[in-house]
Amino acid sequence: MENNTCLLINNISVVYHDVIQVLKGVSLEVKKGEIFSLLGSNGAGKTTTLRAVSGLLKPENGKVTEGSILFEEKSLHNQPPEYITRLGIIQVLEGRVPFKYLTVEENLRVGTATRWGKPYREDLDLVYHYFPRLKQLRNGLAGYLSGGELQMLVIGRALMAHPRLLLLDEPSLGLAPFLVKEIFDIVKRINEEQGTTIILVEQNANMALNIATYGYVMENGKIVMEGKAKDLKENPDVKEFYLGTTAKGVVKSYNEVKAYRRRKRWL
Amino acid sequence: MGFFLQLLVQGLSIGCLYGIAALGFVMIFKSSSVLNFAHGELLAIGAYIFFVITIWLNLPIYMAFIITFVGSFALGFLIERLFLRPMIGEALIEVVMLTVGLSAMFRGLLLVIFSGNTYVFSNFLPAWLNIRIGSLSISSVYTVTLIITIIFLAILGFFFKYSSQGIYMRSVADNQTAALSLGVNVRRVFALSWAIASIVCAISGIILGVINGVNVHAISRIGLKVFPVVILGGLESIGGAIIGGLFIGFLETFVSGYLSTSLRDVVAYVVLVIILMIKPYGLFGLVEIERV
Amino acid sequence: MRLRLRPCGNYKESYKEELPIFETDFGRISSLIGLILLFFVIPFVFGSYNLYVLNHVAIYAIAAVGLNILTGFTGQLSLGHGAFFGVGAYTASILMTRLHVPFLPSIFAGGVSTALVGLVFGIPSSRLKHLYLTISTLAGQLILEYIFINWESLTCGASGIILPKSTIFGFDLQTDRSFFYVIFIFFVIFLWIAKNIVRTKYGRAFIAIRDNDQAAEGMGIPIFRYKLISFAISSFYAGFAGALWATYVASISPEPFTFGLSIEFIAMIIIGGLGSITGSVFGATFITLLNEALSQGIGYLMNLKAFTGMVTIAPFREFIFGLVIVLFLIFEPKGLAEVWRIVKSSFKLWPFSY
Numbered sequence: 001m002e003n004n005t006c007l008l009i010n011n012i013s014v015v016y017h018d019v020i021q022v023l024k025g026v027s028l029e030v031k032k033g034e035i036f037s038l039l040g041s042n043g044a045g046k047t048t049t050l051r052a053v054s055g056l057l058k059p060e061n062g063k064v065t066e067g068s069i070l071f072e073e074k075s076l077h078n079q080p081p082e083y084i085t086r087l088g089i090i091q092v093l094e095g096r097v098p099f100k101y102l103t104v105e106e107n108l109r110v111g112t113a114t115r116w117g118k119p120y121r122e123d124l125d126l127v128y129h130y131f132p133r134l135k136q137l138r139n140g141l142a143g144y145l146s147g148g149e150l151q152m153l154v155i156g157r158a159l160m161a162h163p164r165l166l167l168l169d170e171p172s173l174g175l176a177p178f179l180v181k182e183i184f185d186i187v188k189r190i191n192e193e194q195g196t197t198i199i200l201v202e203q204n205a206n207m208a209l210n211i212a213t214y215g216y217v218m219e220n221g222k223i224v225m226e227g228k229a230k231d232l233k234e235n236p237d238v239k240e241f242y243l244g245t246t247a248k249g250v251v252k253s254y255n256e257v258k259a260y261r262r263r264k265r266w267l
Numbered sequence: 268m269g270f271f272l273q274l275l276v277q278g279l280s281i282g283c284l285y286g287i288a289a290l291g292f293v294m295i296f297k298s299s300s301v302l303n304f305a306h307g308e309l310l311a312i313g314a315y316i317f318f319v320i321t322i323w324l325n326l327p328i329y330m331a332f333i334i335t336f337v338g339s340f341a342l343g344f345l346i347e348r349l350f351l352r353p354m355i356g357e358a359l360i361e362v363v364m365l366t367v368g369l370s371a372m373f374r375g376l377l378l379v380i381f382s383g384n385t386y387v388f389s390n391f392l393p394a395w396l397n398i399r400i401g402s403l404s405i406s407s408v409y410t411v412t413l414i415i416t417i418i419f420l421a422i423l424g425f426f427f428k429y430s431s432q433g434i435y436m437r438s439v440a441d442n443q444t445a446a447l448s449l450g451v452n453v454r455r456v457f458a459l460s461w462a463i464a465s466i467v468c469a470i471s472g473i474i475l476g477v478i479n480g481v482n483v484h485a486i487s488r489i490g491l492k493v494f495p496v497v498i499l500g501g502l503e504s505i506g507g508a509i510i511g512g513l514f515i516g517f518l519e520t521f522v523s524g525y526l527s528t529s530l531r532d533v534v535a536y537v538v539l540v541i542i543l544m545i546k547p548y549g550l551f552g553l554v555e556i557e558r559v
Numbered sequence: 560m561r562l563r564l565r566p567c568g569n570y571k572e573s574y575k576e577e578l579p580i581f582e583t584d585f586g587r588i589s590s591l592i593g594l595i596l597l598f599f600v601i602p603f604v605f606g607s608y609n610l611y612v613l614n615h616v617a618i619y620a621i622a623a624v625g626l627n628i629l630t631g632f633t634g635q636l637s638l639g640h641g642a643f644f645g646v647g648a649y650t651a652s653i654l655m656t657r658l659h660v661p662f663l664p665s666i667f668a669g670g671v672s673t674a675l676v677g678l679v680f681g682i683p684s685s686r687l688k689h690l691y692l693t694i695s696t697l698a699g700q701l702i703l704e705y706i707f708i709n710w711e712s713l714t715c716g717a718s719g720i721i722l723p724k725s726t727i728f729g730f731d732l733q734t735d736r737s738f739f740y741v742i743f744i745f746f747v748i749f750l751w752i753a754k755n756i757v758r759t760k761y762g763r764a765f766i767a768i769r770d771n772d773q774a775a776e777g778m779g780i781p782i783f784r785y786k787l788i789s790f791a792i793s794s795f796y797a798g799f800a801g802a803l804w805a806t807y808v809a810s811i812s813p814e815p816f817t818f819g820l821s822i823e824f825i826a827m828i829i830i831g832g833l834g835s836i837t838g839s840v841f842g843a844t845f846i847t848l849l850n851e852a853l854s855q856g857i858g859y860l861m862n863l864k865a866f867t868g869m870v871t872i873a874p875f876r877e878f879i880f881g882l883v884i885v886l887f888l889i890f891e892p893k894g895l896a897e898v899w900r901i902v903k904s905s906f907k908l909w910p911f912s913y
Contacts, residue, residue, distance in 0.1 A: 059444055085450025093448050099441035101503070102434065109431060110438040114450035116431055161449060302690055304638075353889045360636050361833075361888055363693060364825060367638070368884030371822050375878025382874075491701065491818075494694050533705040536698035543683035543695050 006032045006165055006197045007053065012067030014048050014057065014221075022048045024221040025067070030165070035191050035198045037212035037229065039205045039238075045221040046201040047094055050167045053199075054091035055081035071165065085114045088164030092157075094173065094201075096150040100143030104134055107142045107153055111160025120160065127156040130186055148179040155183070159190065165197045166190075172204045180204065184211050209233045272403050274524045275517075280409035282516020283416035284478075286509035288471040288489065289496040290423060291464035293508045296497075297427070298436040298460035300359065301351070304366040306468065307490015308373035311483055313339050313469025314476040315377060318386055335469050343465025347458045355457075370487070377483045385482040392477070408477050415470065416509065423467075423505050436460055440503075488532070495539040597743060602736050610735040612851055617746040618804045620843035623827040624753045624836055625796020630825075631834035632757055633789040634769030639680060639696035640797050640824040642703035645816025646673040647798025648805035652720045653713065655806070662725040662732070666802035673798020674791040676703070681790035692786075700818055707813035719812030722805060738807050745803065749796065753836050756792065765789050766834075797824075819877060826880045829887050832894025841895040846880070853879065 007030040014023040023045050030036045038046050051057045052064050053076060069076040076084055090111075099107050108127055112120045128135040131152040137145065142153060151171055158166055168187065172180040188211045191198050202208035209215055209229045217225040217238065225238070232238050288310060295303050303309075316338050320331040350369060354362050396407030427433040439446045439456045447453055475486055496515050500507025515535045523531035602610065626640050637643075647669035654660040654668055680699035683691060707714050714720070725732040732738055756762050764785045767775035776782050805811050823846055831842025857872040887894060 054448060056444065056448055059447065081447045082450055082452045085448075090450070091448045093445060097442050097445040099438045099445065101441050102437055106434050106437070109434050110446065110451060111449055112431060113435055113446075113452070116435075157449060302693065350885060350889070357888075357892065358634075359690070360630070360634060361892060363636060363690065364829060365885060365888045367822060367825060368829075368881045368888065370881065371819070371877045372881025372885060375874045375876070375881055378874030379878060491697065494697060498691075498694060529709055533702055536701045539698045540680065540683065540695060540702070543691060543698075 004032045006030045006072065007199075008068075008070045009049070009053070010068045010070070012049075012052055012069060013065045014045075014052050014062055015065050016060065016062040018063075022062070022221050023052065026218070026221070026223055027067075028216055028223060028226070030197060030199060031214075032197055033191070033195050034214065035188070035200055035212045037200045037202060037205075037208040037215040038218060039202060039208060039215060040218035041203070044218040046218055047169055048221075049218070050091055050169055050199065050201060053084075053165075054089055054167055055079055055084040056091060056093075085161065088114075088162065089167065090114075090158040090161045090163040090165075091167040092154050092169060092171070094169040096147065096154050096173075098142035098145065098150055098153055100141065102142055103139050104142055104145070104153060105138040108134075108138075108157050108160050111157040114161050123160050123162070127159050130159070130190065131156050147175055148183070151175065151179075151183055152186075155187070155190075159194075163196055165199070167199050167201075169201045170203065171200075172202060172207060180207055187211065205238065206233075269403065270524070274520050276403065276405055276409065278517035278520035279513065280405075280412045280516070281520060282513035283412045283509070284471060284474055284512070285489075285492060285496050285515050286512025287412075287416055287419055287467065287474075289493040289500070289508040289512055290419060290505060291467035291471070292493045292497055293503065293505055294423070294460050294464040294467065296440075296502050298440050299351070299457050300440055301366065302363050303464075304363065305346075305370035305373060305490075306493055307487035308370050308377070309339075309343075309465055309468035310472035310475065310490050311377055311481070311486040312342060312373065312472070313465070314472035314481045314486060315381060316469070317473045318388065318476060318481050321388065322386070335473070336466050339465040339469035340462045343462035344458050346465070347461040351457065351461070352454065370490075374483060374487055381481075381483065383482065383484060385480040385485070386476075387480045388477050408474065412474055415474070419467065419470075420505065420509055427505060432459070492535055495535040495542075498539055498542055594747070597747075598740070602739050607735050610739050612847060614735060614739055614742050614807060615804075616840075616844050616847045617742045618800050618807065619824075619827065619847055620840045621746060621749050621803070622797045622800035623824055623831065623839040623843045624750060625793040625800070626824050627828045627831070627833065627836065627839045628753060628756065628765070628796070629789050629793035630828055631832075631838075632762060632769060633765040633786060634772075635786060635789065636690075636693045636825075637696040637790075637793065638693055638818070638821050638825075639677075639699035639703065640793075641816050641818065641820030641822075642700040642707075643673050643677055643794050643797035644801035644804070644820060644824075645707060645811075645813070646676050646703060646794075647801030648811050648816070649707065649714055649720075649801075650798065651802035652722050652805050652811055655722055655725075656720055662727050662806060666799060666806065669802025669805075670795040670799035673801065674795040677790050677794025677797075678787060681787050681794075700821055704813065704817060707816060714813070717813060719810060722809045722811070724809075725806045732806070742803060742807070745799070749799070750836060750840070753796075757836065761785070761788060769834075819873075822877075822884075823880060826884045828894075829884050829892075830894055832896030833892075835894065835896035837899070838894050838896030841899065845895065849879065849883070850876065 007028075009026060009028045011025045011027050012023055013021060013025060015021050026045065026049055028036075028038075028049075038049065040046050048057070048062065051060065051062065053069060053071075055076065055078075057063060058080070064078055071084075071087055071089060074087065076087075076089075099110060102110070105124070108124060109120060112118070112123070128138075133149060134152055134156055137149065142150070145153060155168070155171065171183055171187070175183070184207050187198065187200070190196055191211075200208050200212060209232055212229045215227065215229050215232045216223050217232070225232070225235070227235070288306075291309065292303055292306050295301055313335060317331050317335045320326050320334050321328065326334075346369070350365060351362065354365055392407040392411055394407070396410045398405040398410055427437060435446070435451045436456050436459070438449075439451055439453050443453060446456075472486065475481075475489060479485060492515065496511040497508055498511070499514055500509070500511030515538075518534055518538065519531050522534045601613070605613070622640065622644055626637060629635050629637055647666075650672040651665040651669040654665040655662070660668070676699075680695050681692070683695040708716055710716075727741060730737065732741060757765070764775070764780045767778065767780055768782050768785055768789075772782050801816075827842035827846045828839055829842070830845050831840065832838030853876055854872055857875060891897060
């Protein structure tokens with residue numbers, strides 16, 4: 001293993017409720033200080049991969065049955081989330097779940113749970129620096145925020161925990177394109193300025209590949225393709241399946257989409 | 268006028284007492300969304316521990332307080348550990364039924380040990396706390412109740428609003444998965460809220476014992492009275508619990524003073540039903556923020 | 560005619576084939592045999608005491624089925640079922656003693672009046688989530704208890720009411736055996752109705768509300784109306800059972816209809832299995848037998864010199880019921896119905912268990 005490896009997932013399988021196998025031998029390697037993007041359609045197993053890392057499989061009744069997950073050479077295999085978050089791995093859940101009845105600032109303070117008792121003022125300032133909008137809203141109830149503000153809030157909340165590895169699950173889901181761009185820019189800045197390693201799970205492949213350095217494509221619980229982000233963007237298959245255009249940049253008709261289903265199995 | 272004032276003072280202290288009794292209930296509900304139907308039994312257990320230590324073992328008062336607090340803390344912790352932890356992830360309604368079961372179990376156990384008799388504490392409060400203003404006399408228990416209420420209100424309010432642990436507790440109540448994802452130790456939060464609530468219960472149980480004597484049936488009836496109190500005040504609100512308690516306290520004393528003593532025990536529930544019909548989330552409760 | 564046995568998969572081709580209650584002729588035949596045994600053998604084999612116990616099982620089972628419709632199927636917990644049982648008992652008793660209404664109309668009136676009382680306490684559920692309904696029924700329990708004791712002109716207060724002899728179509732109902740027939744005919748009818756209610760549109764709406772009320776509302780189910788319907792059905796069952804009980808034991812006082820009885824009913828449906836009609840019968844059987852066993856055991860203990868005056872039955876009963884509720888919820892939340900299903904299917908599949 002190289003020294004600058006942050007997370008090494010080796011051939012893991014995940015089973016829900018002891019019967020439904022979702023991940024079938026996923027391996028990936030994430031290097032320190034970079035943004036990695038994990039692409040794939042619904043049900044491909046992206047979120048499950050994140051949950052396997054962050055230890056949040058258990059509340060969903062899932063289990064890692066095979067393989068190993070190493071974070072800076074420490075095993076995370078079926079560890080409780082309290083342990084994993086203390087190592088600095090924070091997952092930002094899909095669907096922007098705030099603590100509805102807490103104010104914005106209290107929401108951010110929950111992010112300090114991994115280092116309870118330590119001062120947090122500077123971290124608050126840091127979050128407000130990245131998301132000035134949150135500072136204006138800090139005494140309002142989080143339940144009344146808009147979608148974009150919520151996304152800022154949950155990312156900010158995760159930042160409060162001093163993450164070394166940030167797992168972002170579909171931050172662009174259901175947001176207006178200009179908001180997506182704003183949030184992705186901030187994610188990029190966080191990565192550059194704080195040196196936080198980020199795994200970005202996305203369906204919006206275009207945006208994700210723009211800020212990522214490396215990308216993985218998942219399908220049916222397997223990694224089917226990987227490569228540098230800019231190579232992936234040029235890859236004709238990725239273009240067809242995830243960027244929605246042909247190699248020539250024309251939107252495809254439905255008949256041809258059906259044809260791609262057959263081809264996709266070869267990936 | 269003198270009668271009115273006397274009732275006012277009595278209502279105030281009984282109201283405060285209901286208020287503190289409800290605080291423990293609100294704490295558990297806030298952190299784990301569990302409606303604890305075994306609340307009255309927690310009050311009774313606190314009172315009985317204190318009773319056994321002071322009267323049967325004849326230990327000094329301060330020792331009794333320390334042992335009661337430690338004991339209740341441990342009891343709350345154990346209840347969470349043994350009975351509620353296996354239920355994590357089950358439907359809320361089953362957890363509520365579990366507390367109903369616990370309540371029957373504890374009440375039965377207390378009745379087996381102490382039977383339905385009423386035991387009397389010797390009044391250990393110093394005499395200078397008996398306040399006399401003109402024709403109005405306030406007994407020391409009521410003074411102490413008032414003071415303790417104010418102290419508790421301040422401590423718990425501060426704890427939930429400003430301390431990190433309090434905010435973690437509220438975050439768990441709000442959304443367990445999200446709290447887990449940020450590294451909040453959910454199990455510790457549950458255990459802690461039960462333990463703290465159990466101490467708060469012990470204190471109100473002791474005061475109840477000093478006022479009326481210790482009797483399993485009476486105390487567990489008062490435990491049920493936290494429901495009108497918290498519904499009135501809103502299930503999540505600490506200040507609301509006290510105000511709800513005061514309201515029910517005044518209501519009961521005035522009804523029994525001017526109308527009929529037997530109505531006293533039921534009037535709170537009549538008000539409860541009416542409130543549920545017209546202002547369902549209580550006077551200070553949170554309106555549920557729902558988005559799909 | 561071919562005997563239909565259990566298929567090894569779902570081979571149904573039309574909705575019509577989903578309709579029969581019994582999937583196989585085996586189930587149909589065995590219930591027929593059960594019914595014949597119930598009505599033609601048991602009353603003549605069993606003695607008076609055993610019939611007395613059985614009658615209680617059936618009465619409690621009717622009430623428990625009602626609670627299960629509300630709690631197990633609609634997901635609303637009621638803590639006032641014991642008092643509702645009492646409302647039925649009091650209505651029937653008052654009608655029979657004061658107005659000399661005959662037996663049958665009285666017990667039906669018991670059910671109907673309880674359904675109406677239940678609706679009053681069910682109204683808060685219109686705007687509230689289930690936990691608030693629970694609290695509202697708790698208030699109902701305590702208010703009704705108060706009325707039983709203190710409205711003396713109506714309920715005779717603590718001294719209670721002695722009921723006249725019941726007659727049905729000119730037959731005297733005096734012996735345990737004659738009551739056995741009345742009670743068990745109603746038992747079978749009410750069970751059959753309940754089993755069918757939960758299979759109709761209403762039952763499906765209840766289950767939808769239990770599993771996700773928001774989604775149910777989104778699917779166009781008027782949840783308030785259905786919650787109230789469920790509440791009314793459940794209270795009707797409780798009241799009817801209460802009325803039957805009052806006429807059977809022939810004297811009532813406020814004492815039995817306490818919060819403790821409500822807890823007993825909850826224990827029955829938890830032990831039997833939430834959301835299972837058959838389970839409620841198991842639960843009622845279990846609790847009634849436990850009750851009898853406890854009174855026998857305590858009676859035995861009281862006869863021993865060492866324990867004289869030290870033990871009374873009520874606290875023990877309360878403790879054991881609480882314990883049973885807690886243990887079942889933790890270890891077998893689906894109750895005896897699930898145990899029964901496992902036993903049945905392991906027999907069915909034996910010796911090839913997979």
